[in-house]
Amino acid sequence: MTSQPRADNLKRSILDEVLHAAGRELVTDRGGGLILTTSTVFGGDFLLARILASAAPGCTVNVQGTEPFADVSYAPLAPLLLDSPDINFRSELEVLSAVRDRIKRLADGGSCVVVVRGPEHLDSSSIAILTRLAESPEIGLLIRSGPRSQLPLDLELSLADGFIDEVQIPVLSPADVREYFGTILGATLPMLSSTLVCDVIGGSPVLLEMVSRDEELQHLIEVRDGVWILPRELSLTDRMAERIFSLIADYGQQETDVLLTVALAHQIPVDVVVDLWGVNAVNDLLLEGALTRVEDAGQIWLRASPPILGAAIRHRIEPFRSRRLWENVNQHLSNLSNTPGVIHRVMWKLSVGVVVEDREVLIAATLANCLDQPDTAELLLQLLPSDLTVDDAGIVAAAEVQRARAEFYDGRTDLALSRIRQLLMGNPGPEVLASVVHFVFQLNLATGMGASTLAQAIRRRSAAASTGETYERTLMMRLGSDLQQLVGGTIPEEPVVEAAGLPDDPNEAMCWHVVAGELHYRRGDLHAAAAEFTRALDIILEEDCLRNYGGYVVVRLMFLLAGGGFWEDLAALQAKLTHGRAPWVKRSIGFWELVVGLTELRRGRPVTALVHLRTAVVVLRGRDIKRFRPLANALAAYTAWLIGDPSLEGYVAEYGRLTHLGPPERLMLAEAYMAVVREPPDSPLIRQRNAVTAEVANPQLRTELTVLGVQAGASDAISRAIHCSAGLTDPRAQSLNTVLSALAEGDPARLIEAAEFCLAHRQELLVPVCLGVLLTQSAGSNGKVVRSASKLLGQLDPELQRAHPQLAALRQATRLTPRETVVAADVAAGKTARQIAKEQGVSIRTVDGHVESILTKLGLSSRKDIGKQDR
Numbered sequence: 001m002t003s004q005p006r007a008d009n010l011k012r013s014i015l016d017e018v019l020h021a022a023g024r025e026l027v028t029d030r031g032g033g034l035i036l037t038t039s040t041v042f043g044g045d046f047l048l049a050r051i052l053a054s055a056a057p058g059c060t061v062n063v064q065g066t067e068p069f070a071d072v073s074y075a076p077l078a079p080l081l082l083d084s085p086d087i088n089f090r091s092e093l094e095v096l097s098a099v100r101d102r103i104k105r106l107a108d109g110g111s112c113v114v115v116v117r118g119p120e121h122l123d124s125s126s127i128a129i130l131t132r133l134a135e136s137p138e139i140g141l142l143i144r145s146g147p148r149s150q151l152p153l154d155l156e157l158s159l160a161d162g163f164i165d166e167v168q169i170p171v172l173s174p175a176d177v178r179e180y181f182g183t184i185l186g187a188t189l190p191m192l193s194s195t196l197v198c199d200v201i202g203g204s205p206v207l208l209e210m211v212s213r214d215e216e217l218q219h220l221i222e223v224r225d226g227v228w229i230l231p232r233e234l235s236l237t238d239r240m241a242e243r244i245f246s247l248i249a250d251y252g253q254q255e256t257d258v259l260l261t262v263a264l265a266h267q268i269p270v271d272v273v274v275d276l277w278g279v280n281a282v283n284d285l286l287l288e289g290a291l292t293r294v295e296d297a298g299q300i301w302l303r304a305s306p307p308i309l310g311a312a313i314r315h316r317i318e319p320f321r322s323r324r325l326w327e328n329v330n331q332h333l334s335n336l337s338n339t340p341g342v343i344h345r346v347m348w349k350l351s352v353g354v355v356v357e358d359r360e361v362l363i364a365a366t367l368a369n370c371l372d373q374p375d376t377a378e379l380l381l382q383l384l385p386s387d388l389t390v391d392d393a394g395i396v397a398a399a400e401v402q403r404a405r406a407e408f409y410d411g412r413t414d415l416a417l418s419r420i421r422q423l424l425m426g427n428p429g430p431e432v433l434a435s436v437v438h439f440v441f442q443l444n445l446a447t448g449m450g451a452s453t454l455a456q457a458i459r460r461r462s463a464a465a466s467t468g469e470t471y472e473r474t475l476m477m478r479l480g481s482d483l484q485q486l487v488g489g490t491i492p493e494e495p496v497v498e499a500a501g502l503p504d505d506p507n508e509a510m511c512w513h514v515v516a517g518e519l520h521y522r523r524g525d526l527h528a529a530a531a532e533f534t535r536a537l538d539i540i541l542e543e544d545c546l547r548n549y550g551g552y553v554v555v556r557l558m559f560l561l562a563g564g565g566f567w568e569d570l571a572a573l574q575a576k577l578t579h580g581r582a583p584w585v586k587r588s589i590g591f592w593e594l595v596v597g598l599t600e601l602r603r604g605r606p607v608t609a610l611v612h613l614r615t616a617v618v619v620l621r622g623r624d625i626k627r628f629r630p631l632a633n634a635l636a637a638y639t640a641w642l643i644g645d646p647s648l649e650g651y652v653a654e655y656g657r658l659t660h661l662g663p664p665e666r667l668m669l670a671e672a673y674m675a676v677v678r679e680p681p682d683s684p685l686i687r688q689r690n691a692v693t694a695e696v697a698n699p700q701l702r703t704e705l706t707v708l709g710v711q712a713g714a715s716d717a718i719s720r721a722i723h724c725s726a727g728l729t730d731p732r733a734q735s736l737n738t739v740l741s742a743l744a745e746g747d748p749a750r751l752i753e754a755a756e757f758c759l760a761h762r763q764e765l766l767v768p769v770c771l772g773v774l775l776t777q778s779a780g781s782n783g784k785v786v787r788s789a790s791k792l793l794g795q796l797d798p799e800l801q802r803a804h805p806q807l808a809a810l811r812q813a814t815r816l817t818p819r820e821t822v823v824a825a826d827v828a829a830g831k832t833a834r835q836i837a838k839e840q841g842v843s844i845r846t847v848d849g850h851v852e853s854i855l856t857k858l859g860l861s862s863r864k865d866i867g868k869q870d871r
Contacts, residue, residue, distance in 0.1 A: 013180040014170055015205040019047060022167045023054025026140035027111045032163040033134045033141025035119075035155065037148045046206050047169060048115065048144045055140065058110020061103060063130070065121030073125040076116075096129055103139060113140040120150035127154040131163065149284045171203035184212055185221075187228045188615045190589045191596070227618040254281040259290055260322075261329045263304035264348055266341035270300045272332050326352045339367045343376060350383075358384055358395050365402050370547050374406035381406065388426050397428035401435050405548070408443055416443065417450050424456055433461040441480055445487070445552045475503060479511040486518035489665065495519055510539045510546055514553060521556075524699035526564035526730040533557040534573075541576075554588055558595045562602075563700055564730035565763055570599065590619030594632045601639055602732070604764025604800035610639045610647075617651070627666060630658050634670035634677075641677040652677060665701060672708045699724055703736050710740070710769070718744050735763035739770060748785045755792050764796055816854060823850040827866045 022034055034051070038044040052060060061080065069075035074089055077099060081087060084098040103112050114133060116122070122130075131154075134141035141164070145151055151159075158164045172180070178194035201207035222229045251259065254277045261276075262268055270293065273282055282302070285291040294301045326348065333345055346364035349356045361380050368377040384399045391397055400423050407416040420436060428436070440454040458477070475496070482492045497516040503509050517532030533556055540550045554577065561570040574592075597612035613636040620629045637651035655674060703725040709717030718740050725737035735758045742754035755770040771789050793801060816824060819840075826836045833847045840847070854866060 013183055014176045015172065015180065015208075016050070016183075018168070018170055019050040020054040023051045023056070025165070026051070026055040026113055026142060027057060028137075032131065032158070033143065033165075034167050035143040035145055035151075035159060035164050036167045036169075037145040037151065038169060044144050044146075044206075045117075046209060047167070048142065051142060051167070052113060052115070055111075055113055055142075057113040057140065058107045059103075059112050061106065061112060061114045063114060063116045063126075065116070065118035065126075067121050069123075070121040071123060073123050074129070076118075076122055076126045077129060092125065092128065095125075096132055099129060099133065100136075103133070107138070111138050111140070113142050116141065116143040119143050119145050119152060119155055122152055122155075124152075124154055127152060131158055134163075148287050149280075169205060172198065172201075172205055172208060173203075174198045177201075177208060180208060181212065181228070185228050187223065187226055188611055189228045190593055190615055190619055193229075193589055224618045224621075225614070227615045229619060229622075252281075254278070255285055257325055257328070258282060258285060259304060260325060261333070262291060262302045264329075264341070264344045265333050265336050266338050266344060267294065267301040267303045268333070268336065268341075270302050273302055276329070276332070323352045326354065339371060343368050343371075343373075346380070347376075356383075359393075362395055362399055362402065365399070365406075369402055369405045369409065370545060372409055372547070374410040377402060377406040378410075388423075388428075394429050394432055397423060397426075397432040398435065400428075401432060401439060405439060408439075413443065413449060417453055420450075420457075421453055424453070424460060430461065430464040433457060433464055437461050439548075442548055442552065445483075475500070475508055476511060479508070479515050483511070483515050483518060486515065486522055489522075491519065491522050506539055506543045507546060510536050510543075510549065513539070514549075514556075517556065521560060521700075522698045524728050524733075526560050526566070526700060526728075526733075529560055530557060530564070530566065530569060533560070537576075551588060555591055558588075558592065562595045562598050563704070563732065565602065565732035565735070565761065566730065567599065567603070567762055570595070590616050590632075591628055593619060594628055594635070597632075597639070598635060601635065602765045603762055604767070604797045606639050606643045606765075607799045610636060610643065610645060613639055614647070617654070630655060630670040631666050631673075633658065634673040637677045638673040648677065669701060669704065672705045676708050676711050699728055700730070700733055703728070703733055707736055707740070710743070731761040732763060735761050735766055739766045742770065752785075752788045752792070759792070759795055764800055767792060767796060768800070820850050820854050823847060824854050824866050827851060827854075827863055 026034060036044050036047055036051070038047065063076050063079075065076050074081070074095060077095070080099045080102045081095070083102065087098050088094050103114075106112065114130065116130065119127075130141055133139050143155065143164070145155075155164065159166060170176070174191070174194055177198045178189060178191055181189045181194055181197070197208070197211060201211060258273055258277050258281050262273065270282065282291065286293065290304070292303050294303055333341070336342075343364050346356055346360060361383050365377045365380040365384075368374075368380065381399055381403050385391075385396055386399070388396050388400070400419060404416040404419040404423075407413075407419065417440075420440060423432075423436065436457045437454070440450050440457050444450045444454050478496045482496050485492050495515065497512055497519060502512055513532045513536035517529045517536065520526075520529035520532060533553055536553050537550070537557060540546045540553060554573075557573060558570065561573065593612045593616035597609045597616055600606075600609035600612060613632060616632040617629070617636055620632055633651050633655040637648055637655060639645070640648035640651060652674070655670070703721055706717050706721030706724055710721065721740045722737060722744060725733045725740070728734065728737070738754045738757045742750040751770045755767045758764065758766045758770075771792060822840070823836060826839070831839075833844050833851070837844045837847045851863060851866075854860075855862070860866060
């Protein structure tokens with residue numbers, strides 16, 4: 001572990017901003033005080049301490065309401081009255097005066113904050129004194145309240161009339177979590193890791209702090225090459241779970257039972273809970289944010305917030321061992337069918353000692369795998385037998401498939417394949433063999449591994465078919481066959497999706513859309529391909545049993561959206577996945593960074609792109625989607641070459657050591673990027689682009705390769721790229737075609753138009769190609785061209801302005817001479833040409849000539865614009 005960055009160098013997060021603003025308000029005279037009404041689950045004392053740190057008062061005075069003295073006047077103020085033993089407690093003014101004198105001596109002329117805990121146990125007399133104290137500008141009142149329903153009426157009235165304000169603690173979004181971790185860790189963090197953290201904490205800033213500061217978790221967070229890596233499955237540690245559940249001990253019995261029951265069910269109809277415990281307990285938990293309401297088709301459901309509550313079932317933390325609660329609510333949970341609820345209830349049965357049948361355990365383990373929770377699945381599968389020789393019911397064989405799934409989802413692909421091969425040596429039965437076919441097919445799509453095992457599984461399933469059943473000829477197998485051909489680069493002669501209508505079965509419909517998407521992709525219509533993959537993803541998000549295909553579909557969808565330049569659609573996809581909380585999204589950590597890096601690169605931000613690509617390289621080294629490592633390394637090397645970063649040689653060397661290079665498409669693209677970087681005499685780029693035919697790669701990829709050929713100086717690259725990109729409709733291909741057509745014509749006006757077209761379609765990385773040629777053709781003599789090129793340069797991202805080597809000539813051509821710099825400063829100061837000429841000892845015509853040159857180099861149209869440029 002590396003040392004933490006200095007706190008004073010950290011940018012404040014949203015949570016810090018709220019707490020800082022609250023703290024500053026305490027030491028001003030704008031209000032009487034603040035009240036922090038948070039659930040005990042949310043750990044208000046932590047927030048209280050952060051507010052006090054921001055207020056930085058001269059002194060702090062603590063007042064604690066306690067239940068035994070709730071009816072004793074002024075009892076909470078006793079610490080402030082110790083040096084006034086003869087006070088008349090029947091005189092409120094005398095008590096107030098004594099307390100003020102005590103605070104004045106403690107503060108020694110400075111400000112003071114009175115911190116009140118346990119306000120529900122304050123007597124009315126003490127509340128009156130505290131509110132009177134808060135009228136003084138040098139005294140702030142900070143109240144830490146538990147459940148809002150227990151707040152005394154006197155404080156409720158002060159809150160209602162605005163004398164006391166409530167601190168509004170934000171619920172953090174994944175972006176906020178990412179920013180927060182950036183401040184406390186001071187390093188890059190994969191975005192989807194942050195999304196995972198947000199899932200765990202349920203938006204609670206206190207739980208976020210607990211996650212980030214937990215000693216057990218700190219040992220799990222690793223730093224590799226300056227990139228902070230979180231574990232693939234970040235779950236509660238035992239110490240954290242115990243601490244969290246100790247926080248709910250202040251709830252009454254009814255509230256506790258409601259909270260735990262909802263957590264166990266994942267979601268439950270509100271009328272069931274109200275019938276059991278009444279409306280007050282539910283309202284209290286809703287007001288505090290411990291429960292949330294969701295309306296679906298007219299039915300109101302309750303859910304536990306944060307979702308971390310359900311996770312503690314796996315740890316068998318009290319009070320989930322409550323047999324009393326089980327007996328009271330089991331009948332109300334038995335008919336609920338949501339996937340998390342099924343898993344929770346099986347785990348709860350085990351916790352309270354209820355007998356659970358093997359098949360019920362198997363179902364729960366299967367659902368855990370569907371939700372990409374391999375640790376939960378393996379925990380359950382340990383309860384099942386493993387002897388295949390006594391497996392009349394087929395449970396042991398089915399459990400072996402689920403064990404293999406759990407190993408695959410946990411990144412142990414080789415072990416999963418070995419288990420499946422061992423299973424195929426026996427006689428698992430037709431139903432299990434069908435499950436094996438689906439699993440190995442998914443594994444093959446995700447990793448490129450297991451092709452021979454898949455073929456063996458299909459043969460075994462076909463041989464086990466009953467009379468009249470030809471398994472290979474079912475729609476699923478035909479779709480699978482077409483999909484494998486498309487992934488391999490071959491377009492089927494008669495694609496299933498063009499010969500049959502969309503099936504009704506969700507599983508078949510999902511595969512149908514995937515095959516249709518791959519078919520459009522091979523034919524170069526990325527927009528249509530994205531639409532099909534999006535439909536497949538929507539089905540996956542709705543059907544729990546299909547979520548294991550989510551990783552493959554998301555990978556394809558993200559990559560083609562980035563490849564086509566559909567930036568808005570890419571952002572919408574990210575929002576959909578984050579909002580939908582797709583559990584298998586965290587398997588794409590590293591790949592998403594690769595996509596973001598590619599996006600940033602093509603949008604003209606190579607420095608930012610390299611940060612993401614560096615993260616992708618580091619994360620992908622240890623993950624089971626290693627087939628993207630060559631492309632990540634190649635893109636990182638290309639970007640480092642583009643901006644002159646010293647990490648270039650390291651990425652080139654690592655690329656050379658890779659042995660698993662993935663599908664042919666990725667390999668071709670990676671080698672093409674590397675060819676631009678290394679520029680060897682016998683460039684692999686030349687060999688690869690000659691091998692890229694319609695059967696091997698889609699038009700979009702061929703266009704990308706030929707554009708890289710232009711950068712590498714291949715003589716026929718422009719004409720080849722124009723032909724490849726003709727007729728394609730996605731923004732990236734259209735921009736490529738426009739730029740290359742302008743390059744072929746060589747007309748400066750067309751090059752300007754092409755550059756403007758790229759800017760309009762947010763393909764900034766292509767603009768330097770146009771600008772470099774413009775300067776070469778004009779040779780500094782065409783002022784109009786230079787002025788237009790300079791305007792375009794000013795519209796590019798500053799990273800691209802500074803970094804791209806092809807802009808060096810333009811920057812040199814637009815750099816002012818020392819004399820022009822002086823003249824520009826004088827013009828910006830409002831001096832006339834006559835005044836400048838007199839001061840410089842030159843003629844007015846010479847000054848006018850300098851001004852014209854300045855206008856040309858800076859791409860400006862009038863003297864008034866000089867000085868406005870930030871160069």
